[in-house]
Structures are given as C-alpha cells and as structure tokens.
Amino acid sequence: MKTAITEMFAIEAPVFAFSHCRDVVVATSKAGGFGVLGAAWMTPEHLEQELKWIDDHIDGKPYGVDMVFTSTASDISGSKNPREILPREQVDYINGLMTRDGVPELPQEEVDGWYQDYAANLSFTQPESEALFEVAMRHPVRFVVSALGIAPPHVIQRVHDAGLKFGALVGSARQAQKQVEAGVDVIVAQGTEAGGHTGDVASMVLWPEVVDAVAPVPVLAAGGIGRGRQMAAALALGAEGIWCGTIWLGTVESELAPDMRDVLYAARSADAVITYGYTGKPCRALRSKFTEAWAAQEAPEPLKVPYQSILSGEPFRRAERAHRKDWMTYAAGQVVGQVNEPKTVKQVMYDMLNEYLETTEKLNTILEA
C-alpha cells in the first residue's frame, strides 16, 4: 500500500497500534504496521525497561511512544497519602456500594502502600512528561505522540532535529489546526466512538473535517476501526492511515488479565459508554456496576483530573481481587463488539488487510455497472 503515511514511516500498511503492552507494539511493527506504546501512566524507570525490551525484540522495525503534555495537571507527587487528599463523600460512595454488593474490601495496609505507588503514576505535570520524553529520546523511537495537550516548542524541535516525527491526538478541527501551528507532523483525529477520553463528534463527520482543515498534513483516523471495511471507510474519508486501540486488547499478545478478557469478549458495541467515573473527564469505557454507579441520580459529582483516577484505583483492584466481573470496566471503544475471541496481532492485521482488499474491489464493481 502507498499513502503519505506509509511513505513517511517506510512501512507496508498504514495501520498504527496504540497499546500499553510492549508485546502488541512489537507484533504490529513486525507485521508491517506501526506500534505505539502508551507511556503516559509509566514512571521513567518503567518506560526505560519497556523500551529496552522493545529494542531487543522488534528487529529494527519502527515504533513510537505516546504521552501527555498538559499544562493544567495538578502536582500530587508530594502528597504523603494520596487517599487522604480525596474527599470522603466520593470514596465512601463507591466503596460503600461495593461492600453492600458483597465485594470484599482490601486490607488497609495494602491499600495505603498501593495508593502511594498508583498515584505517583497519575501525576501528569510538565516536568514528569519531559522526564518520560528524555527516556524515549534515548531509544530509536521514530514517532512521538501527544495524546493530550500541545507539547512545548523545544520538545517538538528536539524531535525534528533528530529527524523524527511528532503527532497529536485531536477531537476537533480547531484542535487539529492549533497542533499544526505548533509544528505537529501527523494529526490523529479521534471520533467519539473511540475508547478513552473522547469528544462528541463521530468519526464519519470528524475525519473529513479535520483532513480538510489541516491539508496537506496527513491524518490518521481513530475511533471505530477494527476491520478492513472500517479501514477502507477511513481512507475514503481522506485519512492516510488508521490508528486503532481497542482491537488489540483481546489479542493473544495483550497483557489483559483473564477476567477482563471475558468482560471484553462479551461486550457489545453499545456497552462502550461515556463515563465520568473513570478519570473525571468524559471517557468511553465498558459499562459495569462501576460506570452505572457514577451515572446514577444519587451519585456525587465525580472528582476532577487526576483525583477521580486515583479514587477509581481502589474499586478496580477490589473487583479484580474478588473476580467480580460485574464491577470491572476498561477503557474501550465501540468496536469492542467486534472483539469476541483471542487472535494473534498478525491474524488481526491479515484479516483487516484482506477485507480492505475485498472492499476496494467491491467498490469498483459498483461503478463498473
């Protein structure tokens, strides 16, 4: 295949895999696509370890790193016990519901120690982002992506000076234009059907709008893509490649735990709902008793970023320990309805490209008539 993106990164197929799992990153790049490691939640030490592993296994194929550059994040790294900075009302609401529903509590001493570690990873200040960026730049990454926020000029300059590309996720044409003005080389336009933090405009409308707004800067289409027909639709809408996340969660290579895999395979498209309970911002995740608790009329207001994420860690871990699938949730897009069994990353890629070919052929027969 040949698009502006396959040319830019010298890859066979313009299929980008966003994943928190290094095995998925390696497998997609080796299958002719391009793996991007989600690093925002990692400490610099953890990221160093993951990139080292990737370098040792990826056979020199290109890959990227995704992080956040937000200027508004609260610095919570200095808090003695992060649980104590959370308002009791919200903590007691969700944990009380779980207790009444028979989900065992965690031992208190474990909770305290674990909150401390967990919260440290959720502190997205500029110095922390730059520390992650420094780690990435010591490895042969080819693509640095901002999942949130406009990166400082010196960061984008460093990327360009090293001959690499900088990308940014957006949910609107206006955000896309601002990122391009900041020097971004590739826009990832993400429709509302995507997993995780997402805007209101659907991919069908958003992608051509963004493509027109930033041309000739190439656009990767994100949100709602997991098979060849959707890939063909994305390229028809003007994208030069695709960016998928949800579709890799259920692969053999994914590190998702068995219980969560069951939840994922069972979910239908309409089960990927917008919730404020996950992080405090609109985030698409799998419907469960947890998401419904925060959508209930009697629910207290979810906390602001990053406090709601800190708060949600304990209920998530309780559900996990007790194998309570009815309380489990995970950030996922509406394509989750297409993820019903474990497949290798290679098989997912093969099926997708095969259906893409069939689709292009079918479109030609419509016109030949």
Place this chain on the structure above:
Amino acid sequence: MKTAITEMFAIEAPVFAFSHCRDVVVATSKAGGFGVLGAAWMTPEHLEQELKWIDDHIDGKPYGVDMVFTSTASDISGSKNPREILPREQVDYINGLMTRDGVPELPQEEVDGWYQDYAANLSFTQPESEALFEVAMRHPVRFVVSALGIAPPHVIQRVHDAGLKFGALVGSARQAQKQVEAGVDVIVAQGTEAGGHTGDVASMVLWPEVVDAVAPVPVLAAGGIGRGRQMAAALALGAEGIWCGTIWLGTVESELAPDMRDVLYAARSADAVITYGYTGKPCRALRSKFTEAWAAQEAPEPLKVPYQSILSGEPFRRAERAHRKDWMTYAAGQVVGQVNEPKTVKQVMYDMLNEYLETTEKLNTILEA
C-alpha cells in the same frame, strides 16, 4: 451505479432523501435519487394534499413515505386544551426563562387555538398511523418506511401485495433483526451522529454490524452522510445505499424559514447535540438557549413523549415570531457543519456523486502502489 438498492428501485444513484418538504422529495427523485416524505407529523388531509402535489410534479419518478408505527403512544387527540394537560412546572420553567431573556410572549388566545392544532399532529396512535398509511396507499408510493416501531403484519402484507417495499429505521443490530423478522425489505441503519431521535452507536461501528446481522437484506446507511467521501465510506462499510436528512435542510428547495437557515448555515458539527428538550427522548438538534435550558442542572425533568413536543411548540413559536435565533433549534445531524450556503438539490447530488467518483479512484491508487 449498481447496487442491490438501485436494482430494487430502478434508480440511478442509491441516494435517499428524507425530507418534510415535498419540493425536496420531488427534486431528489428527479435528480436520479429517491425522495421520501416525512409524514409522521401530518394529518391525513395534509398528507393527501402533499402527495397529490408530488404526483403532479415528479414526472413518474419513484418516491416514498416515512411514518411511525408505535404501539405505546398516548392518545391526546381528545383533550380539550392540550396546554392544560401539561405540568405547570415545565411550562413555566422554559417560558419564564424566555420572558426573563426578553423574548415576547404570544397572545393568549392565539396560544390556545394553536396548541389544539399542533397537539393533534403529535398524537401517534395506531389508528392515526393507519389513517396516514391508507392515504399513502392511494398514491403511487414505492416505499413505505417506519421511522419508529414495528408495523402491524397486515400493513406490511398490504405493501407487499401491492408490489411495493417496506423499510424501517433502526439504531442497533437487534432492532434490525426484529424488523427483518417482521418482513421488512430494507433496513435504514442510523448512527448516533444523525439528526432527530438517535441511538448511541456511531455509524462507523453500527453499519457493518447491521449489514452482517441482516444479510442479504440490503441496508441504507444513515447518520453522518452529506458528501461523496461519506457516501463512499458507507458503501465500503457494506451499505447498498445512503439515507440523508440534514444535508437537504439548507437547499434552495427546503421550506426552512430564513432565520432558521441562518442558524443552520452557522452551526458547526459539534453544535448538533443530544437533547431531551425537543421531544422527551434523546434527539439530536442544534444547540441553542432552548437545548441548554433543558441540560441545565436546575432544569426540571423533560416530559415524556408526546408531551415534551407539545410543550416545546410554544417556545419554538415565540423564538420564531421574535426572530430570536439564539433560542431557535431544529433537529439536525453532525453533518450540519458541512451545510454552509444554499445550493439546489441537484447541485448537492452532483457534488456528492462527483466526490464519490474521485474517492473510488483515489482508493485504487493506494493499492496500485
């Protein structure tokens, strides 16, 4: 072009135009597409008049009629003064806001008489639907569509006995399967980005899901289509044709009033929001002080169908009389961002098919490389 739908209806392009405006219906059918008149809000007398006009102007081209078949609608036709059956809290809330914002009230005697007429059109009982259906069957309609609900078996049988086709709008694969079991010939799968009443799943995910669920029954793609790239995406996703509504609102042939046209042309994609204020059910419409009033924390609960529609008639008319565009809203999908100036229906069709051709050619160059 040749798809299952162009064959079924013997039309040149599988482009269906849903419109409340007879001129749009006639213009699309004459331009090689297929016009469908939205009749749900009409009285049988009004529908008779519209179909007579269409028959006189459409030069024998095929067209259709869209109505609702709901078994749960309340019968409000017998109420003496429909305004009196509405709870004061909601009526006073919205009208009070408008008064405080300087929008003149309507003369009371006019309000009463008008409520009576208006409410009569919003009573969607089975006998009323069947009365509309009887009118339609006296005219050369080729396609009867249920916008809501499963039509009674004898209705679908009558359509089939006359050699016509029956269609149904759905927002999920499960609804689509139920409609097919009831004997429906064509499924219109409508994604969340569509105008009017809409589900949660976006077109990118919904269409292929519905296509697979009901194959070989042909699917028309609705929600998010207004240009050739989107049409190509719909056919790539497995649809046999497209169904558009919003895109015709701004055409020269549309009967939309000048103020509302201005509102429409100025709206961006993100301005088409889900509101409960329009009808009491989730309905995508243009953001205004009216939709924001019902989304406010202090807003009373919107009424159930059809009472919220009856309630919203007075604020809509007040805004119209006073030329207060900031209070105007209209059901529209996210493609409204693409509707920025008046064009003829023929021009919209021409531009769409032209871009469709270009898009198919571009997809071929991606593979030839």
